[in-house]
Each structure stands twice: as C-alpha cells, then as structure tokens.
Amino acid sequence: MKRPTIADIARRAGVSKGAVSYALNGQPGVSEATRKRILSIAEEIGFNANSAARALSGARARAVGLTLCRPARILGIEPWFMGLISGFEAELGARSYALTLQVVATPEQEVEVYRRWWGERRIDGVIVTDIRENDIRIPVLLQLQLPAVVIGGPGDTGPIAQIWSDDAGAITEAVRYLVALGHHKIARVSGVPGLLHTQNRTKAFENVCAALGLDNAITIPADYTGEEGSRATRRLLIGGDRPTAIIYDNDVMAVAGLAVAQEMGLSVPGDLSIVAWDDSPLCSLVHPPLTALSRDISAYGAQAALELLNAIDGKTVGNVEAGRVHLTPRGSTAPPR
Amino acid sequence: MKRPTIADIARRAGVSKGAVSYALNGQPGVSEATRKRILSIAEEIGFNANSAARALSGARARAVGLTLCRPARILGIEPWFMGLISGFEAELGARSYALTLQVVATPEQEVEVYRRWWGERRIDGVIVTDIRENDIRIPVLLQLQLPAVVIGGPGDTGPIAQIWSDDAGAITEAVRYLVALGHHKIARVSGVPGLLHTQNRTKAFENVCAALGLDNAITIPADYTGEEGSRATRRLLIGGDRPTAIIYDNDVMAVAGLAVAQEMGLSVPGDLSIVAWDDSPLCSLVHPPLTALSRDISAYGAQAALELLNAIDGKTVGNVEAGRVHLTPRGSTAPPR
DNA sequence: CCGCATCACTGAACCGGGTAAGTTGTGGGA
DNA sequence: TCCCACAACTTACCCGGTTCAGTGATGCGG
Numbered sequence: 001m002k003r004p005t006i007a008d009i010a011r012r013a014g015v016s017k018g019a020v021s022y023a024l025n026g027q028p029g030v031s032e033a034t035r036k037r038i039l040s041i042a043e044e045i046g047f048n049a050n051s052a053a054r055a056l057s058g059a060r061a062r063a064v065g066l067t068l069c070r071p072a073r074i075l076g077i078e079p080w081f082m083g084l085i086s087g088f089e090a091e092l093g094a095r096s097y098a099l100t101l102q103v104v105a106t107p108e109q110e111v112e113v114y115r116r117w118w119g120e121r122r123i124d125g126v127i128v129t130d131i132r133e134n135d136i137r138i139p140v141l142l143q144l145q146l147p148a149v150v151i152g153g154p155g156d157t158g159p160i161a162q163i164w165s166d167d168a169g170a171i172t173e174a175v176r177y178l179v180a181l182g183h184h185k186i187a188r189v190s191g192v193p194g195l196l197h198t199q200n201r202t203k204a205f206e207n208v209c210a211a212l213g214l215d216n217a218i219t220i221p222a223d224y225t226g227e228e229g230s231r232a233t234r235r236l237l238i239g240g241d242r243p244t245a246i247i248y249d250n251d252v253m254a255v256a257g258l259a260v261a262q263e264m265g266l267s268v269p270g271d272l273s274i275v276a277w278d279d280s281p282l283c284s285l286v287h288p289p290l291t292a293l294s295r296d297i298s299a300y301g302a303q304a305a306l307e308l309l310n311a312i313d314g315k316t317v318g319n320v321e322a323g324r325v326h327l328t329p330r331g332s333t334a335p336p337r
Numbered sequence: 338m339k340r341p342t343i344a345d346i347a348r349r350a351g352v353s354k355g356a357v358s359y360a361l362n363g364q365p366g367v368s369e370a371t372r373k374r375i376l377s378i379a380e381e382i383g384f385n386a387n388s389a390a391r392a393l394s395g396a397r398a399r400a401v402g403l404t405l406c407r408p409a410r411i412l413g414i415e416p417w418f419m420g421l422i423s424g425f426e427a428e429l430g431a432r433s434y435a436l437t438l439q440v441v442a443t444p445e446q447e448v449e450v451y452r453r454w455w456g457e458r459r460i461d462g463v464i465v466t467d468i469r470e471n472d473i474r475i476p477v478l479l480q481l482q483l484p485a486v487v488i489g490g491p492g493d494t495g496p497i498a499q500i501w502s503d504d505a506g507a508i509t510e511a512v513r514y515l516v517a518l519g520h521h522k523i524a525r526v527s528g529v530p531g532l533l534h535t536q537n538r539t540k541a542f543e544n545v546c547a548a549l550g551l552d553n554a555i556t557i558p559a560d561y562t563g564e565e566g567s568r569a570t571r572r573l574l575i576g577g578d579r580p581t582a583i584i585y586d587n588d589v590m591a592v593a594g595l596a597v598a599q600e601m602g603l604s605v606p607g608d609l610s611i612v613a614w615d616d617s618p619l620c621s622l623v624h625p626p627l628t629a630l631s632r633d634i635s636a637y638g639a640q641a642a643l644e645l646l647n648a649i650d651g652k653t654v655g656n657v658e659a660g661r662v663h664l665t666p667r668g669s670t671a672p673p674r
Numbered sequence: 675c676c677g678c679a680t681c682a683c684t685g686a687a688c689c690g691g692g693t694a695a696g697t698t699g700t701g702g703g704a
Numbered sequence: 705t706c707c708c709a710c711a712a713c714t715t716a717c718c719c720g721g722t723t724c725a726g727t728g729a730t731g732c733g734g
Contacts, residue, residue: 003456005720016684021722031682048456052398053720055389056689063437063459077618079413086412088500089440098459100400100435103426119340119385121398158614182690217653226622252622260622281414285563285589286623287596342690353714358692390690393719458720538731 004045009304012045013038024049024067040161055121062306064088065109065123069130075103075224079280081129084151087301088127095309097124107132111140118146125312126303131155149308151300154319155196161317163304165195168204170293170325171247173210174275177327178245182335183273187243188219189232189253198249201277215245216241222253229253233260237272244336245273251282254290258332263332269334279328289329295325341382342594349382350375361386362619376449392458400435401425401645402460404447406467411562412440414589416606417634418466423489423598425464432646434461444469450475455483461649464641468492468533486645491656492533498644498654500637505541505588505660507630508584511612512545514664515582519672525556526561526569526590535586538614542584553578559590566590570597574609584609588619591627595669606671616665625668632662 006020013020015034022029023038030038041047055061066088068075075081085099100123104110107205114137114218117123126148128137138157141148150157153164178186188205191198193285202219209217212257220235222228229252236243237260248254254276261272268288276283279294342485343357350357352371359366360375367375378384383642403425404456407411422436428513429436437460441447448527451474454460462484465474475494490501515523518650525542528535539556546554557572559565566589573580584589598609605611605625613620616631637659647654 003458007720015682017721019683021339025722025730027723029682032680046456048453050393050720051457051459052389052392053689054722055395056387056691056720057722058689059391075419077416077419082419085438086440090341090437091676093439093441096453098437098454099439101426101438102428102430102436115383116385116433117435119383121340122388123655123696226618228425230622234514237374252618255619256622259622259626262624281563281589282592282619285593285596289596296705330407344690354691355693355715356713359713362692364693366712371712387690390719392723395691395719396692446695624702 001275003050004047005050006047008045009038009047012041017074045295056315060124060312061121062096063100063123064305065100065102065117065126066091067104067113067126069104069107069110070224074223077226078224079248079282080250081109082296082305083280084129084301087298088305090298091305091309108130108137111132114140114145114146125149125308127151127308130155132194133188133196133199147308147311149304149317149333151234151304151310152195152197154200161307161311162319163300163322164197164302164319165295165322165325165327167201170277170327171201171204172208173327174247174293175205175212177329178273178275178333179212179214181273181333183245184212184214185216185241185243186245186247187217187236188247189226189229189236189257190219190221190250191249193221200247216243220282222249224250224252226252226256229256230260233257237264237266238259244271245275245333247275248279248334249277251278251280251290251292255286258286259290269332270337273333273336275333283330291330291333292328293325294328296323299323340387341384342387345382345447346375346378346384346432349378351514352418363383365621370670372426377552396456397461397649399433400437400460401429402451402454402463404441404450404463404464406440406444406559408449411560412464412466414563415561415587416619417587417607417615420617420634421638421641424635426481427635428639428642428646434646448474451477451483452481455481462486462645464488464645468494469534470536471532484645484648486641486648486654488535488641489532493538498648499656500641500644501534501656502632502637502658502659502662503660504538507664508538508541509545510664511584512542512549513629514670515610515612515670516549518670520582522553522578522580523551523582523584524554524573524620525584526566526573526586526594527556527558528561528586530558538586544549553580559586560591561587563589563593566593567597574598574601574603581608581614584614586611588613588629589617590615592619592623595623595627606669607674610671610673612668615664621646627665628670630662631665633660636660648657
C-alpha cells in the first residue's frame with residue numbers, strides 16, 4: 001500500500017526521475033510525447049507529489065497560517081471569522097494552498113505560533129487579524145521576514161500588506177441616516193477598545209457627531225459578546241437621558257441589545273432604533289430584522305488571501321481598501337416617536 | 338537570514354548531525370552533558386526542526402485535516418463548527434499538531450481533498466463530519482487506509498472510530514418535558530434529511546410521540562438555515578391544527594422560528610413553546626431566551642481529536658459516546674394556554 | 675562533410691532530519 | 705595484561721522531489 005513516487009513513474013515510463021519532474025511541472029526539457037505519456041501514467045496510478053519532499057527542496061510549503069485570538073464562545077457565534085475563512089479558501093483552494101488554523105489565547109502565544117510555524121517551514125505566510133495599536137506581532141513578522149497580510153486598520157504596519165474597509169465612511173453614513181430620520185441622541189456600543197479598527201470607528205463617530213452638533217454621543221466599550229452587549233445596552237437605557245438610537249460594533253451585540261429593549265418593554269424601532277455593524281443572516285433572522293452596515297466579508301477574505309499570495313511571491317503589495325461598506329436599512333430603524 | 342538546521346547546531350557543538358538528532362529527540366546515544374549543551378545551543382539560536390524534512394524521513398506530518406461541506410452562509414452563523422474546532426485545537430495544540438482546514442461544496446470534492454492531502458502526505462488523519470447514510474467517504478477512507486474519526490451517528494462506519502452523542506435520548510427528554518408541561522401537539526423542524534443524525538433524531542421523535550400517544554407529531558425537513566427555519570415555521574403555524582410547541586434541530590432555525598412567531602403576533606411561550614437543539618450564546622441572546630438541548634461541543638471536539646490521535650498511533654479505537662446532552666429550560670417553554 | 679546549436683534526456687547533488695551500522699575509547703573482570 | 709562490553713559518538717544512506725551540469729543525437733547552415 002505504498003504511495004507512488006516519481007521514481008515509480010520514471011520506471012514505468014522508462015525515463016529518469018528528472019524527466020518526470022520536468023514533465024509534471026510543465027518545465028521545458030521533455031518532448032510533448034513523453035510529457036503526455038508521463039502525465040497519463042501519473043493519472044493512472046493516482047500520483048500526488050509528496051508535499052514534504054517538495055517543500056524540502058527549496059520550494060514552497062503551499063500552506064498559509066491563520067491564528068484566531070478570541071475566546072471560543074465569541075468565535076463560535078460571530079459569523080465574521082467563518083465568512084473570512086471561506087473567503088480565504090476560495091482563493092487558496094483554487095491554487096491548492098492549504099489553510100492551517102490555530103486558536104490561541106493571547107497575542108504572545110500567537111507570536112510563538114508564528115515563530116514555530118515559520119521555523120518548521122510549515123507555512124509560507126500568515127494572515128493577521130485583530131490588529132492593535134503598536135501590535136507586538138508586527139516587529140516579529142518583520143524580524144522573521146515572514147510574508148503576511150494584515151486585516152483591519154488602516155494603521156501603521158510598515159512594509160506589510162494591509163487590507164481594510166472604510167469604517168469611518170460607514171459610520172458617518174449610519175449617523176447621517178439616523179439624523180435624517182430625526183434622531184438627536186445617538187449612542188454606540190463598541191468592540192474591544194484595544195483594536196485598531198475600534199479606535200478608528202470611535203474617532204470617526206465622535207467626529208461626525210461633533211460635526212452634526214449632536215451632544216451626548218457616547219461610546220460604551222464592550223467586547224463583541226452578547227453579555228457585554230446586553231450590559232452596555234442596559235446602562236444606556238436606564239439613564240435619564242436615554243438615546244433613541246444605538247449603533248453596535250457587531251451583529252451579536254445588536255441582537256443582544258434588541259432583546260434587552262424588548263425585555264424592558266421598549267418597542268423597536270418605535271422607542272429605539274438599532275443599527276448593527278456587519279450584516280449576517282443573524283440580522284435578518286430576528287424580529288424586527290436589523291438595519292446593518294453590510295460588507296462582503298467573503299470577498300474581503302478572498303482579497304486578503306490574494307494579497308498574501310502576492311507577498312509570498314515577493315511582489316510588493318500595499319495598503320488596499322476592500323469593497324465598500326453600505327447601509328442596509330431594515331425594520332429596526334425608524335423616526336423616533 | 339537562513340533558518341538554522343541541525344548541521345548548524347552540530348558545527349557549533351563540535352559533534353555530528355547524528356548526535357544532534359539523538360540529543361534533540363531524547364534518544365539514547367549521547368551523554369547527558371552533550372545533550373544539555375546541544376539543547377542550549379538549539380534554544381539559543383531558535384532552532385525549529387523543519388517539518389518537511391522530518392515528515393520526509395518517514396515520520397508524521399503532525400497535522401490533521403478537516404473539511405467543511407456546508408455553504409459559507411451557514412458555516413458563518415452556526416456556532417457548532419467553531420465550537421468543535423476550538424475543541425480540536427485544545428488537544429492538537431498541546432501536541433503541536435496543526436489543523437488544516439478546507440471548505441468544500443460537495444462530498445465528492447471532500448473525497449478529492451482527502452485523496453490529495455493523503456497523497457501529498459500533508460496530513461496524518463482526518464476528522465469527518467456530517468456523516469450520511471451510505472456515506473461515499475467511508476469506503477474511500479478505508480481504501481486509502483487514512484486514519485479518521487467520524488463525528489455524528491451512531492451508524493455503520495466499519496473499523497473507523499466514531500464519536501456520537503445520544504440524540505435519541507435527548508429528543509425523548511425534550512418531548513417528555515413538553516408533554517409534562519401539558520403540550521399535545523408537538524412539531525419538529527429538522528436539519529438536512531440526508532444526514533445520519535437527522536435520521537436518528539427523526540426516528541426517535543416518532544417513537545417517543547407514538548409511545549406517548551401524540552398524533553400529529555410532524556417533522557418538517559429543513560436545512561439548518563434561518564430562511565428554511567422561517568419557512569417551515571410558517572407552514573406549521575398557518576395550518577388549522579397548529580402545534581403548541583416546536584423542536585428545532587439547531588439554534589439558528591429556532592431563533593428564526595421565534596421571529597416568525599413574533600411577526601405573526603403569537604406570544605412565546607404563551608401561544609408557542611420553542612426548544613432549540615444545541616445551546617449556544619445565541620439562545621440566551623434573544624428574548625425570550627430559548628430552552629435548549631445543551632451539550633459541551635468543545636469537549637466533543639477535544640474527544641474526537643484524541644480518538645483521531647489514537648487512530649494515527651495505530652491504537653484501535655471504537656465507538657465512543659460523548660458527554661451527555663441535557664435539557665436547559667429557559668423562557669421559551671411554558672404550559673400552553 | 676564539418677561544426678555548431680538545439681533538443682531531449684540522464685546522472686548526481688541537494689534540501690534537512692532520522693537512523694542503522696560502524697568506530698572509537700574507556701573501564702572492569704579474569 | 706588481555707579481552708570484552710558498553711557508552712558515546714561518527715559515518716553514511718534514506719526519504720522524494722528539484723535542479724543543474726553534462727551527454728548523445730539530431731538538424732541545419734555553410
């Protein structure tokens with residue numbers, strides 16, 4: 001039950017190993033007739049090149065790494081990561097690159113995993129998510145010269161490729177929309193404050209609120225979980241001067257906020273309008289369906305994978321903005337009564 | 338910027354490559370003093386064994402594969418897979434095994450991926466989910482002699498290890514609970530009918546309903562998505578003889594069902610009780626929170642990973658039942674009025 | 675008919691770690 | 705003092721592709 005090697009093919013074709021290698025890789029050095037013969041033998045005996053041997057002789061490992069650094073209970077429910085992953089796969093799979101996954105607890109562990117993977121030559125590059133201000137992973141990536149692409153930002157990542165979406169523009173659009181509906185008291189429940197895109201969003205939110213003359217434009221920090229989303233919502237709704245609209249940094253917290261409002265006897269959208277960041281089936285699932293800031297997460301992931309493959313090939317890649325974010329109005333937003 | 342090899346260590350320690358290999362792997366053949374010296378040099382220069390070279394010389398690839406065969410929009414929202422994955426990681430990471438992921442569209446593609454991975458010696462084994470009746474993957478796994486563990490069932494997988502949970506017992510418990518509350522008309526919205534565990538659940542549901550003398554115990558097949566969940570729920574609720582309780586095969590469909598009930602002006606749990614399969618943050622997020630059939634998905638995944646590692650080591654493994662499923666009553670179930 | 679370029683291929687080295695077989699050197703027992 | 709056993713190594717080859725320097729045959733121009 002030994003798996004076939006190029007030596008087996010060579011023997012059957014009556015040529016040398018080298019010729020088989022050229023034939024299989026579309027290199028010049030063999031005649032068209034021989035190439036066809038070799039390819040048909042390979043097909044016949046179900047040959048697949050041993051990836052270890054290939055990687056050993058200088059070539060690529062043909063795999064990229066992804067570490068996820070969030071507690072399992074958030075990973076599970078957030079559609080974001082799975083959307084991203086299927087986007088990666090679309091591009092990677094087409095080039096028969098494998099995706100290697102590791103769930104870690106801390107950024108320090110993440111760095112350790114990068115070091116190990118790269119040292120073992122297990123991967124050709126990594127996709128870095130949840131980028132923070134002065135992220136400790138960036139200098140390590142540079143030091144290791146490990147090809148990488150950063151998702152989230154924009155921020156300072158030096159020569160490392162970056163994919164980001166226009167969060168500032170999106171939140172501005174959302175606030176303007178709510179103001180157009182007649183809202184004056186708009187609050188926001190944010191994701192983890194340490195993350196770069198959270199900071200970008202917060203800054204943009206404050207800017208647009210100031211520009212439109214809205215006071216009380218408060219941002220309550222949370223952590224993307226339903227529990228924190230509920231807590232933050234309760235804090236906002238029990239106050240004397242309660243907001244008539246809340247923007248949430250993800251869909252999970254928005255759904256939790258909706259439940260809190262219902263539980264407190266407030267009608268959505270009559271008493272409270274809700275906007276969720278990241279449109280997902282979850283948003284259309286609940287009643288009323290949630291107005292959301294939509295973007296094509298899968299396409300985002302696909303683009304990131306493409307940039308990473310370019311970086312691996314040594315092509316210089318820059319700072320790419322992914323497809324636009326747009327507002328999808330649904331039943332959870334209306335003029336305040 | 339060349340990455341260090343055992344030859345570098347050998348040179349610095351003034352010994353041969355072989356001695357270094359013995360020292361690093363804890364094999365006899367070097368003195369304790371030399372071993373310590375070699376280990377400290379390895380530590381100092383940040384040595385990591387090239388996984389390709391290691392895999393090439395007969396050893397393990399130290400990676401396992403997982404294919405996900407569901408559309409991205411379901412994968413994203415279902416907490417199930419991410420829970421499973423973080424369970425795998427807990428065991429795999431501890432042994433520095435990598436997890437290689439691939440999203441595919443059809444079982445045929447899945448088989449192709451298995452063949453390629455195994456042919457390339459990229460992985461040592463695979464985790465197989467969403468097992469069907471007469472699953473086409475089973476004979477291929479046997480033919481390739483690819484170590485594997487099947488999640489879901491129980492069913493006939495021959496000598497391949499299997500992890501399953503007592504779905505029949507769980508659904509029996511749920512139905513008995515609803516009957517105890519006073520329900521007589523109980524319906525069910527199932528997952529994809531082709532899957533083995535769906536069939537097991539359907540059979541058990543029919544059995545317990547027959548045993549308790551419930552007629553009209555209808556199962557409507559769906560596909561785990563919110564849309565299908567809504568559709569099935571509407572079909573059940575517009576009928577003349579509408580059920581007072583519905584059991585859903587996953588949390589997503591249950592949440593969709595809740596939204597449909599609210600949209601139709603029915604109160605939950607007053608007019609309709611809802612039970613979700615698989616407890617996840619989603620269930621406690623909505624209002625009212627959903628009564629659920631809970632199980633520790635992460636532990637399930639960890640156990641599967643452990644069984645797979647055993648199978649890879651050539652140990653015989655059998656048919657293992659994972660931790661118990663139990664009913665977690667919440668606000669979505671009550672006596673019918 | 676010769677010389678040279680080109681093609682189609684062979685042979686062997688190489689990647690980096692694992693390991694069986696061979697070689698020292700040392701100590702202890704008879 | 706000799707012999708043997710054993711520890712502590714070294715040597716050399718293996719794994720399975722890739723790649724580069726050669727080699728023989730062929731074609732072609734002059």
